[in-house]
Amino acid sequence: MKTALTIGTASARPGERAAGAIPVGRRPGGAPLEIPLIVLNGGAGDGPVLWIDGGIHGDEPEGPLTVFSLMSQLDPRAVRGAVVGLPVVNVPAFENAQRGNPGDLFTYDLNRIYPGRPDGHLTERLAHAHHETMVAHADIEVSIHSGGAHSYLAYAQFYPVTPEGLELAKAMGPEWDLLLKSFADRGSPMAAMKSRGKPAITVELGGLCDTFPTRFRANGEALTRALLNVMRHYKMIEGAPAYARRWMVGQQKTVILAPTSGFWLPVPEVLRQRVTTGTVLARIHSMDGEVAAEVTAPYDGIPFGMRTNPTVQLGDWCIFYGVIEEELTA
Ligand SMILES: [Zn+2]
Numbered sequence: 001m002k003t004a005l006t007i008g009t010a011s012a013r014p015g016e017r018a019a020g021a022i023p024v025g026r027r028p029g030g031a032p033l034e035i036p037l038i039v040l041n042g043g044a045g046d047g048p049v050l051w052i053d054g055g056i057h058g059d060e061p062e063g064p065l066t067v068f069s070l071m072s073q074l075d076p077r078a079v080r081g082a083v084v085g086l087p088v089v090n091v092p093a094f095e096n097a098q099r100g101n102p103g104d105l106f107t108y109d110l111n112r113i114y115p116g117r118p119d120g121h122l123t124e125r126l127a128h129a130h131h132e133t134m135v136a137h138a139d140i141e142v143s144i145h146s147g148g149a150h151s152y153l154a155y156a157q158f159y160p161v162t163p164e165g166l167e168l169a170k171a172m173g174p175e176w177d178l179l180l181k182s183f184a185d186r187g188s189p190m191a192a193m194k195s196r197g198k199p200a201i202t203v204e205l206g207g208l209c210d211t212f213p214t215r216f217r218a219n220g221e222a223l224t225r226a227l228l229n230v231m232r233h234y235k236m237i238e239g240a241p242a243y244a245r246r247w248m249v250g251q252q253k254t255v256i257l258a259p260t261s262g263f264w265l266p267v268p269e270v271l272r273q274r275v276t277t278g279t280v281l282a283r284i285h286s287m288d289g290e291v292a293a294e295v296t297a298p299y300d301g302i303p304f305g306m307r308t309n310p311t312v313q314l315g316d317w318c319i320f321y322g323v324i325e326e327e328l329t330a
Contacts, residue, residue, distance in 0.1 A: 002043070005041040006039075015076050019038050020039070021034035022130060044080045046081065047081025048234055049140070051141045054085070055086075056089045056145065060148045065216065066227065069220045069223075079236055083231075089126075092122075106123075110127055111143075114188055114189055116129075134193070141201075146206035147204075147206065152206065153205060155178060155204075156322070157201050158201065159181065162194065164197075164198070165194065168200070169201050173226050174243065175244075177244040178248050179250075245330055246327055250302075251323055253298075253322065258293075258317075259284070263284065265310070275297045281296060281297060282295040306320070
């Protein structure tokens with residue numbers, strides 16, 4: 001017989017949904033600093049706890065969009081197990097619409113510092129509070145990311161090279177056929193889950209360039225569709241899951257950095273296409289209008305993300321670049 005599920009300050013009885021928060025500490029002005037969460041406790045029987053993290057980077061709105069969309073589409077009475085959605089993990093970063101919290105310049109990027117530290121810098125403490133709660137409750141974790149303020153990323157996912165990690169990546173469904181191996185044991189929530197022997201993935205779709213109302217909705221629907229597919233795969237809801245017919249499996253070999261500063265002009269046709277070494281991916285113009293540098297493919301591979309901010313500075317992230325090592329078929 002299922003009982004109430006209490007996580008942080010949220011407590012949901014079977015077949016119900018409740019909102020609350022994970023306490024972190026206090027803000028300078030006295031208000032609490034906490035991580036909001038929504039707990040959906042399924043009323044249809046036992047099953048895994050699917051944990052969804054959004055807003056680990058505060059300039060990536062696809063996480064909250066997807067958590068809200070998924071929660072609104074699920075009938076808690078028809079779910080086996082539970083779904084825990086964190087719309088925004090790094091709340092101060094989200095409030096400033098920035099990748100990291102501008103109030104913490106020492107541990108700016110939350111996605112590099114897991115499992116955090118209970119006595120560290122502010123973002124390390126936030127990571128610690130999130131980590132402890134997540135590993136205590138989550139059976140499956142999905143982190144939702146995008147290109148944020150600087151880039152667009154196209155249906156890519158990182159997965160730990162474990163059988164359960166690969167199974168979860170495949171469960172994202174037909175559109176998610178680019179699987180990039182992650183070998184990290186620390187740094188991200190995904191790595192923290194891996195070190196506990198639990199499946200977790202980091203998925204990438206969209207960016208602030210892609211929040212025009214129809215496009216933004218479409219990205220949220222694509223991510224929601226994928227998570228519903230994950231829930232069908234793990235038998236958390238009724239229905240037959242769908243899968244890609246084949247998967248491109250490889251690694252993000254590099255993020256190509258800008259070789260010079262200037263005006264960024266990418267080549268649209270190459271995005272998420274297989275390209276060969278030397279293919280021109282983008283050009284950087286100097287202010288006389290001439291091409292100051294061409295950005296070319298460093299190996300045979302697949303550019304799965306591109307800078308979208310036309311102002312580019314020497315050393316900026318430009319092209320997110322994967323190398324395909326094998327193809328898997330269903
Ligand atoms: Zn991110």
